[in-house]
Amino acid sequence: MKLCYQVATPDVAIADSVTAYQGPLEKSFYDLASFGYDGVELMTLNPSELNWDFVRKEAEKNKLSVVLVCTGEIFGQLGLSYTHPKEEVRKEAIRRTKEIIDFASALGANINIGRIRGQYCSQLSKEQTEQLAIDAFKDLSEYGGKKKVEIALETVTIMQTNFINTLQEAAKMIKAVDHPYFKLMMDVFHLNLEEKDICQAIREYSKYNIHVHLADNNRRYPGHCGLDFEKILSTFEECGYYGNFCTEIFQIPSQEEAAKGAIAHLRPILNKVYGDKNNS
Amino acid sequence: MKLCYQVATPDVAIADSVTAYQGPLEKSFYDLASFGYDGVELMTLNPSELNWDFVRKEAEKNKLSVVLVCTGEIFGQLGLSYTHPKEEVRKEAIRRTKEIIDFASALGANINIGRIRGQYCSQLSKEQTEQLAIDAFKDLSEYGGKKKVEIALETVTIMQTNFINTLQEAAKMIKAVDHPYFKLMMDVFHLNLEEKDICQAIREYSKYNIHVHLADNNRRYPGHCGLDFEKILSTFEECGYYGNFCTEIFQIPSQEEAAKGAIAHLRPILNKVYGDKNNS
Numbered sequence: 001m002k003l004c005y006q007v008a009t010p011d012v013a014i015a016d017s018v019t020a021y022q023g024p025l026e027k028s029f030y031d032l033a034s035f036g037y038d039g040v041e042l043m044t045l046n047p048s049e050l051n052w053d054f055v056r057k058e059a060e061k062n063k064l065s066v067v068l069v070c071t072g073e074i075f076g077q078l079g080l081s082y083t084h085p086k087e088e089v090r091k092e093a094i095r096r097t098k099e100i101i102d103f104a105s106a107l108g109a110n111i112n113i114g115r116i117r118g119q120y121c122s123q124l125s126k127e128q129t130e131q132l133a134i135d136a137f138k139d140l141s142e143y144g145g146k147k148k149v150e151i152a153l154e155t156v157t158i159m160q161t162n163f164i165n166t167l168q169e170a171a172k173m174i175k176a177v178d179h180p181y182f183k184l185m186m187d188v189f190h191l192n193l194e195e196k197d198i199c200q201a202i203r204e205y206s207k208y209n210i211h212v213h214l215a216d217n218n219r220r221y222p223g224h225c226g227l228d229f230e231k232i233l234s235t236f237e238e239c240g241y242y243g244n245f246c247t248e249i250f251q252i253p254s255q256e257e258a259a260k261g262a263i264a265h266l267r268p269i270l271n272k273v274y275g276d277k278n279n280s
Numbered sequence: 281m282k283l284c285y286q287v288a289t290p291d292v293a294i295a296d297s298v299t300a301y302q303g304p305l306e307k308s309f310y311d312l313a314s315f316g317y318d319g320v321e322l323m324t325l326n327p328s329e330l331n332w333d334f335v336r337k338e339a340e341k342n343k344l345s346v347v348l349v350c351t352g353e354i355f356g357q358l359g360l361s362y363t364h365p366k367e368e369v370r371k372e373a374i375r376r377t378k379e380i381i382d383f384a385s386a387l388g389a390n391i392n393i394g395r396i397r398g399q400y401c402s403q404l405s406k407e408q409t410e411q412l413a414i415d416a417f418k419d420l421s422e423y424g425g426k427k428k429v430e431i432a433l434e435t436v437t438i439m440q441t442n443f444i445n446t447l448q449e450a451a452k453m454i455k456a457v458d459h460p461y462f463k464l465m466m467d468v469f470h471l472n473l474e475e476k477d478i479c480q481a482i483r484e485y486s487k488y489n490i491h492v493h494l495a496d497n498n499r500r501y502p503g504h505c506g507l508d509f510e511k512i513l514s515t516f517e518e519c520g521y522y523g524n525f526c527t528e529i530f531q532i533p534s535q536e537e538a539a540k541g542a543i544a545h546l547r548p549i550l551n552k553v554y555g556d557k558n559n560s
Contacts, residue, residue: 016442158499158530159439162296165498193473194498196506218445218474219438226476250438 081118082136187213223265361398362416467493503545
């Protein structure tokens with residue numbers, strides 16, 4: 001189990017809405033290691049613009065695991081998705097995801113599927129959208145399997161997409177895709193918005209889960225607002241989850257303060273809940 | 281205390297994201313009265329396109345109070361706000377709000393200020409944005425006071441705006457405006473996202489509060505998901521709140537089912553919590 005922080009690679013445009021540590025990778029990795037993090041999750045747009053060997057070596061130098069590469073900004077900054085009504089847009093979304101799978105493979109990481117799945121729209125029927133998503137997920141899982149990269153489907157609040165909002169909906173997709181490399185990840189910010197009971201939902205769908213995002217209910221660092229992280233993290237431990245925990249939060253009041261605030265709140269809880277299994 | 285449902289007047293464009301009952305007003309009012317609602321909140325864009333006398337008489341015919349008129353779609357559909365960097369946009373936002381105050385006055389209703397307040401932007405300093413908001417709020421409160429229309433400032437999640445997200449921030453604004461017609465409203469969907477503890481926040485800021493929006497944590501009808509409405513409504517009662525409760529929810533699975541689902545869940549709780557004071 002590793003406590004991780006999201007880091008934007010320098011090809012991602014700096015913006016207030018970006019939920020990751022930003023700036024030169026050397027500095028981001030150095031800062032996060034010095035705050036006490038065990039690993040990072042990368043938010044990447046164009047892996048081809050990056051020196052992969054440099055990224056790997058900088059992470060190693062700072063003793064940080066790279067556990068996941070996010071694909072969200074391919075949608076966020078370019079508007080590409082697997083269920084876009086235009087075929088050329090869908091193809092480009094898949095091509096770029098495969099590039100990110102290659103990058104993740106070189107780092108020993110997995111990838112996630114967030115908003116890049118797209119949404120229901122007026123030009124396509126619900127069934128067409130779902131079939132396009134399943135086809136893309138199968139294609140990417142086959143590709144991921146060859147590269148030893150797992151694909152983690154993320155549920156997202158209806159405030160950001162109308163497609164796959166709950167763990168129940170994600171589990172249905174995972175069963176339809178039916179591939180050993182196509183799994184689930186849980187983001188507690190989204191769970192707080194979309195699930196009847198966060199802990200019950202974790203228990204019910206834990207068997208599919210390979211990654212976790214942590215944020216408080218106001219999407220600031222855990223401990224800033226009202227979510228009960230001891231209860232939530234204990235539920236993950238009870239379910240036998242020993243994967244990674246990564247913050248995905250607004251960098252408020254500053255990225256340094258958000259990163260320090262998150263670890264100050266989470267590390268004592270993780271030590272208490274996971275005990276000896278903490279750094280397995 | 282009245283249980284109300286949000287209704288879009290026919291000048292508001294029909295859209296999936298609209299959180300109100302839609303269609304001809306005669307049908308909307310008839311349906312909601314027959315489901316058992318006591319009142320409505322109107323979502324209006326161009327009051328000048330409406331026959332005010334017709335609206336009033338249709339409401340009376342169905343024994344529905346019109347308790348509030350929303351201004352949100354002036355921002356949602358036209359992009360106008362009080363803190364826009366362009367002066368002509370700000371002026372038009374205020375002019376349209378005054379038109380809505382006139383309309384609300386004719387119906388004996390109040391108005392709310394949601395997303396039309398605007399947001400912090402790169403062209404203006406935070407102080408400039410706050411001052412523009414305070415100036416607009418004072419102007420509108422003066423105008424509202426003359427027409428006996430109270431202005432209810434609504435806190436909105438950071439997912440929709442970066443300006444006035446918490447009740448603490450709203451209370452600071454209310455103190456700065458310092459006008460007897462400028463007050464607060466609480467939306468439990470936004471409170472669940474932005475407050476440390478919903479019930480504690482209600483207790484702390486109840487003295488400013490004149491209106492309440494209800495939605496479940498997934499913004500569907502109360503009872504659809506996980507919020508504890510008995511606990512929340514009991515807190516309002518404890519605080520001596522006897523104002524109106526109005527749903528503001530996604531019309532899912534259909535507006536009829538959402539409206540029936542909300543009242544089926546809320547009416548028994550309101551009867552239990554408010555007892556004899558239910559229809560005061």
